[in-house]
Amino acid sequence: MFCIVRRETLNPILQMTEEIYNETLIMIEDMCLLIANKVLSCLGMTAPNRHMHDALNHELQREQQYDIEALAETVRTNVPQLNQQQRIAYDTLIEAVNSGSGGIYFLDAPGGTGKTFLISLLLARIRSRNDVALALASSGIAATLLEGGRTAHSALKLPLNMQITETPICNIAKNSAMAKILQVCKLIVWDECTMAHKRSLEALDRTLKDLRDNHNIFGGAMILLSGDFRQTLPVIPDQLLLMN
Incomplete structure (x- = not known):
């Protein structure tokens, strides 16, 4: 350890x-x-x-250990490669980050159309200015595709009994390093959020409101949710998969 x-x-x-x-x-x-x-x-x-x-305070150090010059070069090289729709999304999100107005955005696109590429550029742009951007994902595989990415359950300390807890919250103390990150971060990305239980997002909402002392949705933080419902199978309780 x-x-x-x-x-x-x-x-x-x-x-x-x-x-x-x-x-x-x-x-x-x-x-x-x-x-x-x-x-x-x-x-x-x-x-x-x-x-x-x-x-x-290794959590905070982890989010501020990036090579700023390398990230700036990544942004300079790859932003021109964005297609028209990606560029519109990129400019809109960066403008929102710069304004500090917060808000919730959902990046919806079929698999293989460049969501991860766009998210990676957003993270690089924010971190190249020595600001904090938190990269989360619902699955471990999705987390490994993002620089500094980790699973939402691990980073946010989400409860395991989500289905039976009516008002779940993240197990994050106000004086912890993760609390500081959530208070100062410019952007929170949650990739593959379509795989997450809705109460996971509700837990993050309650926690951010408490940590940021802000009663606006998600405590006034800027949230980028990303996913593809086309790849999410319907869940029917107590049913078995029928093979035709």
Whole structure:
């Protein structure tokens, strides 16, 4: 686990300190809470001090570790390759980011038409200015296609019992690094959102309103949802697949 901390801070010679040890315990306990809903003290291990100052803040560092010059070159090279519809979407979304007005946008297009390419350029443009853009996806495969991408369940700490929880929220403390990211990010992308349970989006909405102290939808943050309902099969409860 210490190797994970070392890797995420991009410091291969990082030495063990009390803060790092505590951070590692927190990471282990978060996993135990997610898997078994038990804290470390219940498992016979040392409990972390969650009130200790987060000296690493590796989550925030992760979102600010990009090569700005390389990203700017990526934008300069690839924006001219956008087709007309992609360019309209790109300009509209960048203008919305620059205005800081927030809002919800949905990128709808069939598979293979360049949604990931467009999203990657949006992320590169925002990060090239040293701003924070959070890349989420409903599936692990979709997350790997985005620079810095991760699954929504992992990043947002969504509850596992989504179907039976009427008003779910993300398990993100206000003083955590992820809370800071959600407070300052210029854009939150959720790819393959058509695969997500609607309560996952509702959980993010409640969490952003709380963290940003803003009662507008999604706390006034700018949200880009992307997906293709054409690839989403209908779900019929208690039914079996009929083979003709």
